[in-house]
Amino acid sequence: MSASTHRALFVLLSAGAVAMTAGCTAVVSGAEGAGSSAAMSGGGSGGSSTTSSEHIPPFAPSEPALPRLTTAQYKNVIRDLFGPSIQVPELEPDQRLYSFSIIGAATTTLSEHGVELYSQAAFAIAKAVFSDSALRQTIVGCAPSTPLDDACLSQYLTSFGLRAWRRPLEPSELERYKALATSVGLGEPWLALEHVTAAILQSPYFLYRVELGEADPEKPGWYRYLGHEMAARLSFLLRNSSPDSELLAAAERGELSNKAGVVAQATRLLAEALPTEAMMSALYSEYLDLPLLDEVKFPEAMDPAQTLAESMQREVLDIVNRIALRQSADMRTLFTTPSVASNRDLASLYGLPPSTAVELSPAQLAADAPRAGLLTTGALLTLNNRPNRTSPTIRGLFIRQRLLCGTVPPPPPGIPPIKEADSGVPQTIREKLEQHRSNPACAACHKSMDPLGLGMEDFDQYGRFRSSYDGGQPVDAAGDLDGVTFVGAKQLGALLAQDPRVMSCLVKQLYRYGSARLEADSEAAVLKGLDDAFAAGGYQLRPLLLELVGSDGFRFTVQGAP
């Protein structure tokens, strides 16, 4: 019940407004798909990097990020530490920046209330664990005597501390936590262990991912992540949770200080089907804004069971996981595949035979169907619209920003609404948006968005195919992708599949997700290397992820500026 689907841009103005003054002095991507001269400063969030002629500086590592655990990660970690019976209380909400909550988690500062919620959660979780006599026995792993004996306390702090903090405790930390147990009172051993646990769970070493590295003797100025830090980086990227015992053991053996060791562990993790699909689902949900579908109220006839939004989300994730993981197919086919997943909610939307099945099952779209690929799924057609109509501008912005990694500057202030024509004849959205083209001040920015979205007008705001509007006017779904014309969302999907910017953008988004921050300009060489490897490998996702974790960008950092 928060941001709605059409939250995408207040800047894009409602009924498609007319800009009065030029705000788009720097125009977005050119027709050749070359790197755009993005107007934005900082973070290097500009255009694509597909042209090879430009000079790419040698790679230099960036400062480490210090992300706190996202809410999803916190829940996963607690589940992995204590099992599924322990409930996680409310935490401060994630701040999603650049699509990903992990970037917000590395950027924002916790509020006082947020720290208090973490503290309360730690006390509540510890209390729940230690109120369960079987569970606490399992977690502690030794039988504490009364008063609490040093052997059991040390053993617990050592073993649980390693799992919770993703690294062994320093001797001074062991002493500090032992002293805490003493101060709570050794006479009540379980109570002491409970409070020691509560402290471990609200320590910054638990709440934040501390990955600072150490000076690399072979590369002056570079810091390489420690073995345990690398175990955590791999695990939070590929599992959205803390490292398993094998990763910790590999770190202990020193295997994660070289590329081969890192890639070997990532290969092991990526071979496990279900957790890897869960990771991909979490990643793509954020990348594509899928949870915002929950805010959409569909017409009742479309959604009698009130599960359409959920089915739409599950379908997209099913397609992504099928192509990326189950089939290890070319990721470009995401935009062209005639294979969808359907159930009772989606069958009629897709013109398939009616179904009563709640579960999704594979279905094939006809070759002459108006749909194919991700862009024509119910989910992606429904996202990025206004409440009562399609928004070619917002649809176009989504493709421009999320799929092409282009930037669109904010609009100037002082923008009145688009005026309806005086004829009394209702205008199509295309006619209304004509003002974006006829006014040069608007056109500078809007030409990067509107022509993409106008080409998707053959689908309404709920993803239904249409050839005419309610008023009877025929739909004109002619669009333009940076100089290449097309008709309809299916053709746009085919163009995106062929556009090198799209795969390059996916690489960039994965890199941001894995780094918990935007890429720096000095990382262009790594991104270029990943682009090239992705292409050479036939755009398969698993090999790309292995390249990513083995890259210098993922394995090296520098000392933070003092």
Add this chain to the structure above:
Amino acid sequence: MISRRRMLRGMLRGSAVGLGLPLFEAMLNDNGTALAAGAALPVRYGLFFWGNGLPWTYRHRGSTDTVSPGIEHPLEDSLTDLYTPLTTGKGFAVTEILQPLERHLANINVVTGLEPKTAIPESPVGQSDGHMRGISVALTADQIRPEGFDHDPHIFAVSRATLDQVIAKHPQFYSDGAPQYRSLELGMSKAVLHDFGTWNSVSHNGPNSINPPIRDAQKLFEQLFSVKPDLPEVARRTSVLDVVAEDTRQLGARLGKRDRQRLDEHLTHISEIERRLNVTRAACVTPAAPASVVDGEVSVLERLDVMADILVAALRCDVTRVFTVAFTTGASLMQMNGAGEINGTGAHQLHDACHGGERDVITAFTKLNLTAYAKLLDKLTADQDVNGQTLLDNSVIMGTSEYGEGFTHSNKEHPFIFAGKAGGKLDTGWHVREEGGNMARAHLTVLRSLGIDAPSYGFNGGEATEPLPFLVA
């Protein structure tokens, strides 16, 4: 059942006994003018915020200037000013938009015509954006954060702490020791453009550091009034927090500057939590647990009603002296029709309606917000403070919004409605018209009314040195 309000009234007449003492009553000096120890009576600061400014108008009453020069208004003839009072000074009459506040005219000051004076750097583009500029200057008196526009889409607009946090952390404000909470942040509408950043929260500690509001009455109540752990457990938790603080200190020392600052704030929060654990609240009446409010936008006024009761109890018990209420937020997505019905037939999404020129919807929405403001003031005037005056008399509330007129997102004519006498530092009942005046005069007035020495306030071209005229010298 006798309501607490009636009981308090009864208590005023000396007929009711048996209630716990309100804040400090036992500590007052004989005249009831100050605390027995000589410290001044506490004065509170509150922010009441609403999204989307005001319905637009062609020309303001008393103004010769069109609000948006060069922009052709399609409805020009009908764009009468529904907000600005016809006369200035005391004794002005309410206008259609101000009508919900009519019963509080003696308690408020309406200031019209103010606007941001902060500079607008040309690069990077977008720093003139009405939403961001309006919100940032209204909350901080500084220009927006330039790099905010590189965010996708720019969500952390402010470049410094908002006024509520400046006050809550100012040594001259809590000079006699901070109460349990330095500030409380409440939210009512959940129809937010984004559930993060500036769109979700009006209280910021600085760039990338927000204080998200509590939007659930039950959670607010539990946070403030749930039974505290027993003394042995308080001692144990204090030991835990000591260890965690030491971890935080040691980690912070190893970090680069950017993350060390984040950890430093974290450490400050830990010590606040530890301090709170060990602060005992003044004996006072704990409010009843709140009635449950149906989730959803149609209950937004009801949510305010219930949460304001908890807030008032918190103020009276001196749990805090600073609060923010975001009744609605910037670029609100609440859905309303022209009759003012939330989610009613033919409802428009607010931000859409604003751009789309649905002036009747915006008018109704603005009135809903000021109805809520009046309801909050009802609560603050119904409750009695330690010295027999109302809580509002000993408070200053700054009511403001995200920009002036929604239609063009113009930053001219930014609305400010102050309430309360700040313990006698503010006169009330005025309409002050300062066309083209510096918005930071509002902040300066608030700071001085709270006894904070501020020769000027405002930044980057927005510096103000002259308070508004109702500040009592």
